[in-house]
Amino acid sequence: MTAKGEGQNLEYIFHPRSIAVVGASAEPRKQGHVYLELLRDFGFSGKVYAVNPKLKQILGFTCYPSLKDIPKPVDYVICCIPAPSTPQLISECVAKRVKVVHLFTGRFGETGNEEGARLEREIVRIAQKGGVRLIGPNCMGIYYPKAGLAFKFNSPKEGGDLGFLSQSGNNAVALCYRGSLRGLRFSKVISYGNACDLNESDFLEYFAHDPETRIIAAYIEGVKDGPRFVRALKEAAQAKPVIVLKGGRTEAGTRAVAAHTGALAGSKTIWDTLFNQAGVVQVDTLEEMADMILAFKFLTPPKGRNVGVIGAGGGGSVQAADDCERAGLSVLQYPPEIRDEFKRLAPDIWDWIGNPIDVSIFGGEVAATYEITRLVATHSETDALIVGASDEWFLDRAQGKALFQGTIQAFIKMGKECQKPMAVVLGSAGVPESWRWKAVIQAERTFFEAGFPVFPTLSRAAKAVSRLIEHWERLLASASIEDKRVYSTL
Amino acid sequence: MTAKGEGQNLEYIFHPRSIAVVGASAEPRKQGHVYLELLRDFGFSGKVYAVNPKLKQILGFTCYPSLKDIPKPVDYVICCIPAPSTPQLISECVAKRVKVVHLFTGRFGETGNEEGARLEREIVRIAQKGGVRLIGPNCMGIYYPKAGLAFKFNSPKEGGDLGFLSQSGNNAVALCYRGSLRGLRFSKVISYGNACDLNESDFLEYFAHDPETRIIAAYIEGVKDGPRFVRALKEAAQAKPVIVLKGGRTEAGTRAVAAHTGALAGSKTIWDTLFNQAGVVQVDTLEEMADMILAFKFLTPPKGRNVGVIGAGGGGSVQAADDCERAGLSVLQYPPEIRDEFKRLAPDIWDWIGNPIDVSIFGGEVAATYEITRLVATHSETDALIVGASDEWFLDRAQGKALFQGTIQAFIKMGKECQKPMAVVLGSAGVPESWRWKAVIQAERTFFEAGFPVFPTLSRAAKAVSRLIEHWERLLASASIEDKRVYSTL
Numbered sequence: 001m002t003a004k005g006e007g008q009n010l011e012y013i014f015h016p017r018s019i020a021v022v023g024a025s026a027e028p029r030k031q032g033h034v035y036l037e038l039l040r041d042f043g044f045s046g047k048v049y050a051v052n053p054k055l056k057q058i059l060g061f062t063c064y065p066s067l068k069d070i071p072k073p074v075d076y077v078i079c080c081i082p083a084p085s086t087p088q089l090i091s092e093c094v095a096k097r098v099k100v101v102h103l104f105t106g107r108f109g110e111t112g113n114e115e116g117a118r119l120e121r122e123i124v125r126i127a128q129k130g131g132v133r134l135i136g137p138n139c140m141g142i143y144y145p146k147a148g149l150a151f152k153f154n155s156p157k158e159g160g161d162l163g164f165l166s167q168s169g170n171n172a173v174a175l176c177y178r179g180s181l182r183g184l185r186f187s188k189v190i191s192y193g194n195a196c197d198l199n200e201s202d203f204l205e206y207f208a209h210d211p212e213t214r215i216i217a218a219y220i221e222g223v224k225d226g227p228r229f230v231r232a233l234k235e236a237a238q239a240k241p242v243i244v245l246k247g248g249r250t251e252a253g254t255r256a257v258a259a260h261t262g263a264l265a266g267s268k269t270i271w272d273t274l275f276n277q278a279g280v281v282q283v284d285t286l287e288e289m290a291d292m293i294l295a296f297k298f299l300t301p302p303k304g305r306n307v308g309v310i311g312a313g314g315g316g317s318v319q320a321a322d323d324c325e326r327a328g329l330s331v332l333q334y335p336p337e338i339r340d341e342f343k344r345l346a347p348d349i350w351d352w353i354g355n356p357i358d359v360s361i362f363g364g365e366v367a368a369t370y371e372i373t374r375l376v377a378t379h380s381e382t383d384a385l386i387v388g389a390s391d392e393w394f395l396d397r398a399q400g401k402a403l404f405q406g407t408i409q410a411f412i413k414m415g416k417e418c419q420k421p422m423a424v425v426l427g428s429a430g431v432p433e434s435w436r437w438k439a440v441i442q443a444e445r446t447f448f449e450a451g452f453p454v455f456p457t458l459s460r461a462a463k464a465v466s467r468l469i470e471h472w473e474r475l476l477a478s479a480s481i482e483d484k485r486v487y488s489t490l
Numbered sequence: 491m492t493a494k495g496e497g498q499n500l501e502y503i504f505h506p507r508s509i510a511v512v513g514a515s516a517e518p519r520k521q522g523h524v525y526l527e528l529l530r531d532f533g534f535s536g537k538v539y540a541v542n543p544k545l546k547q548i549l550g551f552t553c554y555p556s557l558k559d560i561p562k563p564v565d566y567v568i569c570c571i572p573a574p575s576t577p578q579l580i581s582e583c584v585a586k587r588v589k590v591v592h593l594f595t596g597r598f599g600e601t602g603n604e605e606g607a608r609l610e611r612e613i614v615r616i617a618q619k620g621g622v623r624l625i626g627p628n629c630m631g632i633y634y635p636k637a638g639l640a641f642k643f644n645s646p647k648e649g650g651d652l653g654f655l656s657q658s659g660n661n662a663v664a665l666c667y668r669g670s671l672r673g674l675r676f677s678k679v680i681s682y683g684n685a686c687d688l689n690e691s692d693f694l695e696y697f698a699h700d701p702e703t704r705i706i707a708a709y710i711e712g713v714k715d716g717p718r719f720v721r722a723l724k725e726a727a728q729a730k731p732v733i734v735l736k737g738g739r740t741e742a743g744t745r746a747v748a749a750h751t752g753a754l755a756g757s758k759t760i761w762d763t764l765f766n767q768a769g770v771v772q773v774d775t776l777e778e779m780a781d782m783i784l785a786f787k788f789l790t791p792p793k794g795r796n797v798g799v800i801g802a803g804g805g806g807s808v809q810a811a812d813d814c815e816r817a818g819l820s821v822l823q824y825p826p827e828i829r830d831e832f833k834r835l836a837p838d839i840w841d842w843i844g845n846p847i848d849v850s851i852f853g854g855e856v857a858a859t860y861e862i863t864r865l866v867a868t869h870s871e872t873d874a875l876i877v878g879a880s881d882e883w884f885l886d887r888a889q890g891k892a893l894f895q896g897t898i899q900a901f902i903k904m905g906k907e908c909q910k911p912m913a914v915v916l917g918s919a920g921v922p923e924s925w926r927w928k929a930v931i932q933a934e935r936t937f938f939e940a941g942f943p944v945f946p947t948l949s950r951a952a953k954a955v956s957r958l959i960e961h962w963e964r965l966l967a968s969a970s971i972e973d974k975r976v977y978s979t980l
C-alpha cells in the first residue's frame with residue numbers, strides 16, 4: 001500500500017497552512033465544535049475554516065456551506081460528518097488538492113458489517129487515486145502542541161520530546177492528560193484509529209527520524225503490513241527507546257480489538273517474541289507505560305543494579321527492600337568505611353542506619369537527613385537511588401509543610417550533586433484535605449521540574465528502574481537477530 | 491511464654507478505665523504530646539493522666555511527676571520515655587497494678603546491640619513476674635475508635651469491622667489513613683513492634699473471636715512461636731477472611747526486618763506454603779492489601795468467573811478485556827437473546843455493544859447507559875460486574891459534572907438492583923484542578939458509601955475480584971491439611 005520508509009516523509013502532515021473542520025457544530029458537546037475551539041485555544045497560526053451548510057459563523061470562524069466553497073486552499077481537513085457522506089467529501093478533497101484528511105468519523109470497518117467495510121474501502125480508493133492521505137477513520141487525530149494542533153483541552157500547550165502513536169483515541173487522551181501531570185511532554189501524538197491509509201509503520205518510521213522525538217511510545221491493536229512493521233519497529237528501537245502497549249493479547253481482548261478498530265490482533269506469543277527481539281519495552285497498562293517513559297526521560301542508564309533506598313518508616317523500609325529485590329535490584333549493605341561516617345555524623349543513631357535508610361529516625365531534621373543520605377548517594381557502589389518522600393510522614397507533623405518542602409529540596413540537591421539516576425516515590429494525591437492534596441501535587445511538580453521521575457509506589461519505581469537497566473544491558477549485548485519464521489506469520 | 495488460646499481473653503486491653511502517658515511532652519511534634527491530644531480528640535471517656543516531672547499541666551491534663559504520684563488507679567500506660575528508664579517504669583507499673591503498658595519507646599532488641607536486647611529481656615522479666623502485659627516496644631499501640639483510642643489524627647473516628655495487626659507502626663498508620671479514604675473502617679488496630687510479650691498469635695486469636703471484627707488483616711515480619719502461630723492463623727482463617735502481608739521475604743528485606751523489629755523473617759517458601767495451606771490471602775504491598783480488604787468487605791462471593799465489564803472508550807475496552815483475562819476472569823460474549831434486546835433499545839448502535847461495553851458510544855446519555863448496562867448486569871450468565879466510571883471521559887464534556895453524577899447514580903442503582911458483586915474503577919485524584927479532584931474524591935466516597943469497592947485501575951479491580959473467587963473456591967473445596975514438616979521449621 002505504501003512504499004518502504006515512506007513514513008519518514010510525513011513531515012508535511014504536521015505543518016498544514018490551513019485547516020477546515022467539516023461538520024463544524026455550534027453545540028459545545030460535539031467534537032465538530034471542540035476541534036475549532038482547540039485550534040483557537042492552542043494558537044494554531046494558519047487559516048481555519050468551518051464547514052456547515054446551516055450556519056454562518058462558529059466561534060468567530062466563517063462557516064462555509066461546503067469545502068469547495070472555501071475561497072482559499074485547504075491543506076488539512078478534519079472530518080466530523082456521518083460516515084455515509086464521507087466518500088463525497090473525500091472526492092471534494094481530491095478536487096481541492098487537500099493533502100491530509102483526519103476522519104474523526106467512525107462507523108466504518110470497525111462495525112464488522114459489510115456496509116461499513118465497503119465505505120472504508122471506498123474512501124481509501126478515492127483518496128489514493130486522488131493523492132490525498134487519510135488519518136483514521138474513527139480516531140482523535142493529531143496533537144502537536146508546537147504547531148497548535150490538539151484534540152483535547154486538558155493536554156499541555158507546552159511541547160516536549162515524547163512521540164506517541166495510539167490506535168485508540170481514548171488511550172491517546174488518557175496518556176496526554178494523566179501523563180502530563182507526571183511530567184510527560186509531547187513532541188507529537190497521533191491517534192490513528194482504523195489506519196485505513198496512514199498506519200502504525202508510517203508513524204513509527206516518522207518518529208524514528210523525527211529530531212523533535214527522543215522517546216517513542218505506541219499503543220497498537222493490530223498491524224496492516226507485518227514485514228514492514230517489523231522493519232519499522234526494529235529501526236525505531238535501534239534509534240530511540242520504544243515502549244509498546246499491545247492491545248488484544250487475550251481472547252476477549254482480541255474480540256474487543258475487532259469491535260474497536262477492526263484490526264486483527266494476532267497471537268500473544270508472536271508479539272512477545274517480536275518485541276523482545278526488536279529491543280522494545282513492552283508494558284501491560286497505560287500506567288506502566290507512563291512509568292517507563294518517565295524512567296527513560298529522566299534517568300541516565302544506571303551502571304549496575306545496586307540501589308540506595310531512602311525511605312520513611314521501619315515497615316516502609318522492609319517493604320522497600322522486598323520490592324527492590326523482587327524487581328531484580330540489589331539493596332547493597334554499606335561497607336565499614338561508610339558506617340564509620342554514619343557514626344561520626346549521627347553518633348546516637350548511626351547503628352540504626354542501613355539500606356534502606358529509615359529517615360524517620362532523624363526525627364524530621366532536614367540537615368541530618370541530607371548529610372546522611374548524601375553519603376549514601378555519593379558512595380561509589382551506589383548505582384541508583386530510590387527516594388521515598390512520604391507525604392504522610394511529613395505532613396502530619398507540626399510544621400509539617402515546611403518540613404516536607406525542606407526535605408524535598410534536600411533530596412533534589414542530593415540527587416543533582418551525586419549525578420546518579422534517582423527515582424522518587426510520592427503517595428497518591430487522592431486525599432480529602434485540600435492542603436494535603438495541593439502539597440502532594442506541588443511536590444510531584446517540583447520533582448519533575450527538577451528532572452526527577454515520580455512514582456506512586458515504591459514497587460512501581462523499583463520495577464521501572466530495573467526494566468531500564470535491563471533495556472540498556474540488552475541493547476549493549478545485542479547482536480541483530482533475524483527470525484524470519486516468526487516475522488512471516490505477523 | 492503464653493498459654494494456648496490466651497489471646498482470646500485480651501478484651502480488657504481495649505477497655506482501660508484510665509490511661510497515663512508517661513513521658514508526656516509540651517512539644518507538639520513529640521509523640522508524648524500527640525497521644526494526649528488524641529485521647530482528647532477521639533473522645534476517650536476514661537481518666538487521662540500526664541506524667542512529666544518538669545510540667546504542671548499539658549493540654550489541660552494534670553501532670554504528675556511520676557506514675558506513683560497519680561492518686562487514682564491506672565489501667566493502661568503509654569510509655570514515651572527513653573529505653574534506659576523503662577525497667578524502672580515497668581517496676582512502678584507492677585507496684586501500681588497497671589494492666590497493660592504500650593511502649594512507644596524504641597532502641598531495644600531491634601538495635602542489634604547487646605544493651606538493647608538486655609533491656610528488652612529485663613522489661614519482659616519484670617512485667618511477667620508482676621503480671622503486667624506489654625505491647626511493643628517500638629510501636630504505635632492501639633487504635634480502637636469505638637473507645638476513643640488512637641495513634642494518629644487522620645484516622646477515622648467512626649469504627650468498622652476490620653481488625654488489623656501490624657508489626658510496623660508506619661504500615662498501621664498508612665493503612666488507617668489511606669485505607670480509610672477508600673472506605674475501610676476499623677474495629678481495632680494494633681501496632682505491636684518488637685512483640686516482646688503480647689504478639690501476633692495473641693492478636694490473631696483475639697480477632698478470630700472478636701465479634702466486632704469481620705475481616706482480619708496482618709502485617710507480620712517474624713513470629714515468636716511457630717506452632718502456636720500456625721494454629722492461630724488456621725483458626726482465624728477458618729473463621730474470617732485473613733489477608734497477610736509478610737515483610738522480609740527477600741534477602742535485603744530480611745536484613746531490614748532484623749533492623750526494624752529484631753525479628754527473624756524466615757524463609758519465603760515456608761511462609762508461602764503456610765499461607766496457602768491455611769487459606770490466607772497473601773499480598774505483596776499495602777495497596778494490594780487494601781484492594782483485597784475492599785473486595786471482602788463489599789463483594790458477595792461471585793457464583794463464577796464471568797464478568798460483565800462496563801467501561802469508557804474503545805481502547806479502554808480492549809485494555810479492560812486484556813486485564814480481566816490476564817487476571818483469570820472470563821469476559822463472556824452475550825448470547826443472541828440479549829443482543830436482540832440491545833437492538834430494540836439502541837437500534838442505531840446495537841451492533842457496537844459488546845463485552846466490555848464501551849459506554850462512550852451512548853454519547854453521555856445517562857438513560858441509555860442505564861438501560862443497556864442493566865440488561866448486562868441482570869443477565870443470568872453475568873457473575874460479577876466491573877464498572878469503569880472514567881472521570882476523564884465525563885468531566886471534560888460540557889455539563890460534565892452533572893453527567894458524571896448522573897452516571898454514578900445510574901451505576902449504583904444498577905448495582906443494587908442486580909444484586910451481584912460490582913467493582914468500580916475510578917481514575918486517580920492526582921489532578922491539578924480542584925473541581926476535578928473534588929469530583930473524583932466525592933465519587934469514590936459516593937460509591938463506597940453505597941456499598942461498592944473502588945479501585946484505581948481496572949487491572950487491580952480484576953485481580954481483586956479474581957482472587958476473591960479463588961479464595962471462596964478454595965474454602966469450599968478444602969479439607970484440612972496438616973504438613974507438620976513445614977510447620978515445624980517455622
